[in-house]
Amino acid sequence: MKAPVAALLALLAAPSLAAPDYSEQRQPCSDYQTQKQAFFGDLHVHTRYSLDASTQGTRTTPAQAYAFARGEKLPIQPWTDEGEGRRSLQLRRPLDFAMVSDHSELIGEVAMCNTPGMEGYNSWQCLVYRHWPRGAFYLFNAWASIQASHLGLCGENDELCLEAAKGPWREMQEAAEAHYDRSADCSFTTFVGYEWTGGEAESGGNLHRNVVFRNAEVPPRPISFIDGPAASSLWHSLDQQCNSADGACDSLVIPHNANLSAGYMYSGLKDDGSPMDADYARLRKQFEPLAEIMQHKGASECFYQAGVTQDELCAFEQQPIDNISGFDNPPGPETGFLREALGEGMQIERQLGVNPYQQGFIASTDTHLGSPGAVEEDRFLGHGGAGVPAAKEIPPGLPDKLEYNPGGLAVLWAEENSRDALFRAMRRREAYGTSGPRIEARFFAGWDYPENLCDQQDRIEQAYAGGVPMGGELAAPPSAAARPTFLLAARQDSGTADHPGMPLQRLQMVKSWLDADGERHETVLDVAGDGGNGAGVDTATCATHGEGFAELCTVWQDADFNPQQPAYYYSRVVENPSCRWSQRQCIAAGVSCDDPDSVPEAFANCCAAEHRPVVQERAWTSPVWYTPAS
Structure with missing residues (x-):
């Protein structure tokens, strides 16, 4: 389909900009950022x-x-x-x-x-x-x-x-x-x-x-x-x-x-x-x-x-x-x-x-x-x-x-x-x-990121220059002693004025690798934040309590890296606990599972053994892969 005539005329009149090559006619975006920006959607x-x-x-x-x-x-x-x-x-x-x-x-x-x-x-x-x-x-x-x-x-x-x-x-x-x-x-x-x-x-x-x-x-x-x-x-x-x-x-x-x-x-x-x-x-x-x-x-x-x-x-x-x-x-x-x-x-x-x-x-x-x-x-x-x-x-x-x-x-x-x-x-x-929140997550892998990269204002520019972002493949290690180093960063959903976002609880590294026999192994590590921060939610009111983090950032190095073993890595960002949708509606309906006889049949699931009243929303970054040259 062709773009509207007005848009085409505006495109022809626009000044030349260093923008991506387009596969269809449109105006270049005025907000163009070389270090990328996060866009949220539904496919x-x-x-x-x-x-x-x-x-x-x-x-x-x-x-x-x-x-x-x-x-x-x-x-x-x-x-x-x-x-x-x-x-x-x-x-x-x-x-x-x-x-x-x-x-x-x-x-x-x-x-x-x-x-x-x-x-x-x-x-x-x-x-x-x-x-x-x-x-x-x-x-x-x-x-x-x-x-x-x-x-x-x-x-x-x-x-x-x-x-x-x-x-x-x-x-x-x-x-x-x-x-x-x-x-x-x-x-x-x-x-x-x-x-x-x-x-x-x-x-x-x-x-x-x-x-x-x-x-x-x-x-x-x-x-x-x-x-x-x-x-x-x-x-x-x-x-x-x-x-x-x-x-x-x-x-x-x-x-x-x-x-x-x-x-x-x-x-x-x-x-x-x-x-x-x-x-x-x-x-x-x-x-x-x-x-x-x-x-x-x-x-x-x-x-x-x-x-x-x-x-x-x-x-x-x-x-x-x-x-x-x-x-x-x-x-x-x-x-x-x-x-x-x-x-x-x-x-x-x-x-x-x-x-x-x-x-x-x-x-x-x-x-x-x-x-x-x-x-x-x-x-x-x-x-x-x-x-x-x-x-x-x-x-x-x-x-x-x-x-x-x-x-x-x-x-x-x-x-x-x-x-x-x-x-x-x-x-x-x-x-x-x-899983729903607009958590902003970054994940990069390289061979020589500095330990204080999180403290540097140009950390994203350095991360791109010295490695690959989520979804990428690590190049061969520069030396036998090199170990992959990762930048993991996350920012909580800012929410809205009447519905603020939930603080983050922890930032995790997930690693999976193959040993010499081709058997798969995995490990999940907390690398930032505090999984034992005591944050929680009152399931009777959905009121939350406890401290969390607006932002988390860390540089993590894989000390157990073996250059002969294929591996992938990704980051999981976890929020503090909050009420699940079902618990919110059970509370709104006045359901009290302490008195089973008072629970309407239509809300029996509120008291079912499989009901999960609490949820910890999260984000999962795309992995980065390492493959041995052999």
Whole structure:
């Protein structure tokens, strides 16, 4: 799509600036910082064109989703007879960027079933969709995401549904264009994208991925799991239709919810279960530089089991099952947690010479209300999708499943808030995720950072000059005695005047490495702050107490470094404890678990054994890798 005429005229009249090369026409941003700045956003957002969202009553359009991200109020279901939302949401602070990522599968069918007069509107499938939406949610999803098939209302060669998909795809592009600030203000950035929604039939394992395009030049329609039921098919199709095609089209892919993949997202094998080869590993590394570490259906960092694993902070927002289909299978280390996956990537690299799982981290919401960035614990109304539906009435009790949460945010370190600058940050993995707060985190690795680097005003400039930022790869050590040295820094979420941010508790280093036999090891160290600071929260009132830190910074050297051992390192920033969304709503409802007979049935989960009333919000930086030259 072309930029508005006024913007193009302003671009031509603007003075020449030393700004990044743009893949599309726009004005250079007036706020351009060579040492990068943190931009907060959401790359996982569903609107009325996603089957699961629409069957739960979501009417949010892509344009409304972007307007919400920019600070406007959003009405949500249930709806009055006049079409007014009986509830609404609004962000305390707008986002810097967002992407609507509606499911590519069945996007045509959803449009057909909602558009009177369109061919297929009166099919039995659409009658089921309109009169039994929850049944349609399970039936249609299983058919598309497991059987990789359309639903029989699409005509010869599925042409009716493929043609119908072009309308929503066009609207998604138009909404992204309308809300992308191409002026020098660079106040808000949109990305065109979608979700590729595949699954593993027997286990119910999730294989979902979000596709992000660099600019407005995109394929004629989204490439879906039905087009090719394998991730490698998606990569090849994107390469043919976009990345290697003539023009400026460019794309990358972000796997998500590996915590519900039943081990299939990072199986160490090719999509068909055969042994991985170097070509497959290279293709995956090329297309998937990032992974989603957190969203409203749980965290995918690491697995925790009392008495078995040591890192208790891994218990954060851990789901009770290992798959997205609801099969009652408990999670385990091999479920798809990213700490394990990154370690397996190093093991694969020993065999194939390439690491297919060399991925950075982001987080997002996976909202199905069209509400990007709605992550505040005290304003959580559920996110729909597989959660508690509210199409016809406000559900009694808690507004979502107890194990779900508000989700997280993606953070990108870039020179400016433009598509090209943010996309480059994703490509080089200079990115991180938070569980919701706008924590600002830095992470650098080098060989000779001074011990007092935190005290120096130009510490970031020195860190870039003497090493690599998060997502980077350490060069070979300059001498046999050299040890990698890291700059870890974090600043608490500043919050707003009426809702201040939570102080930080501690800054941690996570290291994983392979020994001479290829066995994986890990250690988690507190390197700044105070994990025993006594901070806490009164779960009867949600009042917090104890001291914390507005900023943390340290220089840490790996004294146990072995130059013959592959390793990766990342930083985890942890806030003081606070009330989880569910506890806040239990308190508001007057629930007292000391008197079980007084607890309304709708709020029984407030007193369930698995209820976690306290949460420690956090951020995870993308890793830095070290690989021996041999």
